């Protein structure tokens with residue numbers, strides 16, 4: 814019985830290493846903040862991160878792959894066969910970015926957004942709707958604007 818072993822050369826630029834680390838921090842921060850409120854979104858985030866990182870090792874485009882940073886939580890990948898694709902982070906809810914003076918809660922994350930944290934029923938639940946274009950997307954109460962880790966998912970783009 815013959816066993817063949819081959820090597821896949823994956824070159825990861827310094828900044829891309831930092832980006833992959835930031836992806837892990839984003840997922841952990843989001844899990845800490847959102848797990849109890851939006852478990853499905855956290856699961857999607859974890860699943861897409863694992864799936865897309867695994868894709869970096871796909872050999873269908875050759876065994877020599879180069880990975881570069883392409884945004885806070887996104888990568889661009891150049892394959893031996895000349896194929897270029899992106900592993901791109903999309904923010905769920907599309908909240909506004911933090912502003913100077915905003916209240917920060919929870920674990921800091923590389924990508925954060927503004928949300929309403931008004932208490933809805935005697936502190937047993939919170940609004941947690943995004944603020945977009947400077948306007949709350951909730952109604953019926955005074956918004957309490959805070960900065961939270963942004964949920965999202967990663968997808969493949971060629």
Ligand SMILES: [Zn+2]
Pocket residue numbers: 929930931940941942949951952954955956957
């Ligand atoms: Zn609200």
